[in-house]
Amino acid sequence: MSSNLLRLAAVALVDVLGNRGPADVKLSWFFKQNRELGTKDRAFVAESVYGVLRRKALLSHLAEGEDPRKLLLAWLLRVQGHSLRELDGALNKQQLEWAHAIKAVSTDALPPAVQADLPEWLWQWLSAQYGEAEALIIARSMHQPAPLDLRVNLIKATREEVQAKLASEKTEIAPTPYSPQGLRMTQKMNISRHPWFMEGKFEVQDEGSQLLAQLVAPRRGQMVADFCAGAGGKSLALGAIMRNSGRIYAFDVSEKRLLNLGQRLKRSGLSNLHSQLITSENDPKLKRLDGKFDRVLVDAPCSGLGTLRRNPDLKWRMTEQDLTELVAKQAGILARAARLVKPGGRLVYATCSLLQQENEQQAQAFLSAHPQFVLVPAGPLLAQQQVVLDTGDFLQLLPHKHQTDGFFAAVFEKAVPVGAPAAAADEVEADKLVAEAEVTDKAEADAQP
Numbered sequence: 001m002s003s004n005l006l007r008l009a010a011v012a013l014v015d016v017l018g019n020r021g022p023a024d025v026k027l028s029w030f031f032k033q034n035r036e037l038g039t040k041d042r043a044f045v046a047e048s049v050y051g052v053l054r055r056k057a058l059l060s061h062l063a064e065g066e067d068p069r070k071l072l073l074a075w076l077l078r079v080q081g082h083s084l085r086e087l088d089g090a091l092n093k094q095q096l097e098w099a100h101a102i103k104a105v106s107t108d109a110l111p112p113a114v115q116a117d118l119p120e121w122l123w124q125w126l127s128a129q130y131g132e133a134e135a136l137i138i139a140r141s142m143h144q145p146a147p148l149d150l151r152v153n154l155i156k157a158t159r160e161e162v163q164a165k166l167a168s169e170k171t172e173i174a175p176t177p178y179s180p181q182g183l184r185m186t187q188k189m190n191i192s193r194h195p196w197f198m199e200g201k202f203e204v205q206d207e208g209s210q211l212l213a214q215l216v217a218p219r220r221g222q223m224v225a226d227f228c229a230g231a232g233g234k235s236l237a238l239g240a241i242m243r244n245s246g247r248i249y250a251f252d253v254s255e256k257r258l259l260n261l262g263q264r265l266k267r268s269g270l271s272n273l274h275s276q277l278i279t280s281e282n283d284p285k286l287k288r289l290d291g292k293f294d295r296v297l298v299d300a301p302c303s304g305l306g307t308l309r310r311n312p313d314l315k316w317r318m319t320e321q322d323l324t325e326l327v328a329k330q331a332g333i334l335a336r337a338a339r340l341v342k343p344g345g346r347l348v349y350a351t352c353s354l355l356q357q358e359n360e361q362q363a364q365a366f367l368s369a370h371p372q373f374v375l376v377p378a379g380p381l382l383a384q385q386q387v388v389l390d391t392g393d394f395l396q397l398l399p400h401k402h403q404t405d406g407f408f409a410a411v412f413e414k415a416v417p418v419g420a421p422a423a424a425a426d427e428v429e430a431d432k433l434v435a436e437a438e439v440t441d442k443a444e445a446d447a448q449p
């Protein structure tokens, strides 16, 4: 390790820690400014930045402050286990003094929030919910980087074919334990240039996200809404489950994310997906679709605390105020999306959060305010999809238990009014609606200048 590389990693850290934006955006900007860096050096800078973000509370204790250069040294010496001798040639006199001081700091009797490496307020919330012992295990499971999960696009390849192909290229790869389309890679590699990725034979997607699509379990020919579709990770998984039949509406308020979805869609070979930008959950465009969907997924905007292995900066950027606002937003989106569901249809509310306020409490509040919906236990629904995983009434995934990101999902079904036909089983009705929607879309497209 050279002194120049250490300096560059510290510069990247200054940038990431000093601004409120997401770490991945800051880091890619840093790499654009430093194009001369080779693959290994980039990997070192990225690992250092993410390593420090994961353990910032502990490192601040060891470095007696938040000077990025000292945090970096503390990470190398006390987390990565480098010896002073290994770093010797890369350190100047002052850094050597810091390094000696860092080596000498005791880690006995650290406060629990520092052991968990969380801001104090978040530690209080998490430990009140899970109890101190489990909250600590959960928080510590987020100190490790996540593996890379792939979802095989069953329209274009089988899981066995993709596994064999990647294994033949000396990639360590194995089927995911729960998702029938998933593969897990244990070593990091840039998969986005792989020819089979570019041909759409697989996507990068955490196994937890794949399981959410299994919970929605759309059938062929159905009408499906992905209300917070973003860049479409779950829309694409749903489209593949439907074997390219029926119709999926991918709604989102972010044009940029929907544009991303467009690129992934081209690779995927799906033609049953229609993305639709909305101004908010109350966009008037939604009105004509009320009561028309067999399945509605609300993958709600959330704190993202279940993804701390990948996005450790979130824990330092999120505030209690942000959470209060998110909880209100989630309730509004869920209530509006519920109106799209037809009698007998299914509504899935999901987050990648670990907090009850965004999860169980949100689901219970929805049920109290919407007596026409009932809660359907997640385990048996997954069993119908050949997924053996029962976490009780709700789907609750935790990294230390399931080796996925942290996810929550609640499944609701809308009652069929007495005397009405059971809509969910009515495939003919679904086909009619799909045909109607296609005619409307064509008319809209023709009307474009």
Ligand SMILES: C[S@@+](CC[C@H](N)C(=O)[O-])C[C@H]1O[C@@H](n2cnc3c(N)ncnc32)[C@H](O)[C@@H]1O
Pocket: 209, 227, 228, 229, 230, 231, 232, 233, 234, 235, 251, 252, 253, 254, 257, 280, 281, 299, 300, 301, 302, 333
């Ligand atoms: C958790 S992300 C969705 C991730 C996506 N489903 C996937 O699998 O890649 C939440 C999304 O909700 C969108 N969003 C925020 N407010 C919204 C609203 N009022 N109506 C619809 N979508 C909204 C955000 O733009 C963001 O893309």
